[in-house]
Amino acid sequence: MIMFGALLGAGMALSVSPGLRAFPAAEPSMLGTWTADSYHASARHGLFGLAEPKATAFGAVAQPASLTTEPNMSAWALSFTSQKGGAFTGKATSPTGESVPVVGAFRSDGKRIVYSTPFGSGSGEVDGGSLEWCFTNSAATFASAECTVYRRTP
Structure with missing residues (x-):
């Protein structure tokens, strides 16, 4: 019992340590529309979004991975319509006009x-009017990882 109390007390001391910030003074605003800007890198492998797979005795075979490092002018547009503190919601819209909901939260810094979206999740970093947006997606027949830099559209 004493050891558990000592561990609990040590944990409490760590949770209020002056070096750790529980919440930032104010999170940046995510509200508005963001469009792809200067940087894009992606790696994809599988059936989704690539050429038709080859049929074999073992079923469909995925095409080789595709790699891209140029600016992505066909990237999804991001728009956020609601933010409360560090939590935000909005949508991602594909170049063909299809939209999916996005929910997100700021980390403590x-x-x-x-x-997260219905199709995958990711992380990123906001720096003024710039947003680095990194996304991963994995399914039985498809995997992707990509990062794109976005700018807030006035």
Whole structure:
């Protein structure tokens, strides 16, 4: 019992340590529309979004991975319509006009974010009017990882 109390007390001391910030003074605003800007890198492998797979005796075979490091002018647009403190919601819209909901939250440093969509999740970092948005997606027939830098559209 005494040891448990000592451990609990040590944990409490760590949770209020002056070196750790529980919440930032103010999170940056995510509200508005963000469009792809200067940087994009992605790696994809699988059936989704690539050429038709080859049929074999073992079923469909995924195409080789594709790699991209140029600015992505066909990237999804991001728009956020609601924010309360460090939590935000909005949507991601594909170049063909299809939208999916996005929910996200700031980490305790007030710069880094985590987010989720019905198809995957990711992380990023906000720096003024710039947003680095990194996304991962994995399914039985498809996997992708990508990062894109966005700018807030006035």
